[in-house]
Amino acid sequence: MAKQHEYYRLAYVYLGNQEDTLDSLEDMIVILYENITKLKKPEAFFSWSKTILVNCCKQLIKKKNKLILLERIEEEPYQEIYEQKEQRTDLLKYMNLLSDEHSEAIRLKYFLDLDYKTIAEILDVPLGTVKSRISLGLKKLKESMGGEYLG
Helix, strand or coil, X not given: CCCHHXXXXXXXXXXXXXXXXXXXXXXXHHHHHHHHHHCCCXXXXXXXXXXXXXXXXXXXXXXXXXXXXXXXXXXXXXXXXXXXXXXXXXXXXXXXXXXXXXXXXXXXXXXCCCCHHHHHHHXXXXXXXXXXXXXXXXXXXXXXXXXCCCC
């Protein structure tokens, strides 16, 4: 899989830890292997496989019945300024207060830098729904944070 790093990051955003991320990737590979003959357009493989991965992540979350705690995906500098850590902790706390739909769309857009069309394909919802979820989610996030960090 040429885009293995993207798959890993996507699953990690949902699950928040390496062990569950690797489990969901394994589940995705099994499902892909079992269902590859159902794929009608080979050019749609990447979006199809990402949708399967998201569904695997959601199943794992349901199975474990736990909250998603998002950790920063990108590598952090060895020593980080205390205030930045505090702001990130606050942001994650407020993100967890959003509905799953809003939080999920915002995480895909801003933590993985996916475009609206790709997010719509992954979530299997119309493009307008994705834009609406992100817009409303950001509005609620800003309100809950008191406009503290968002412009």
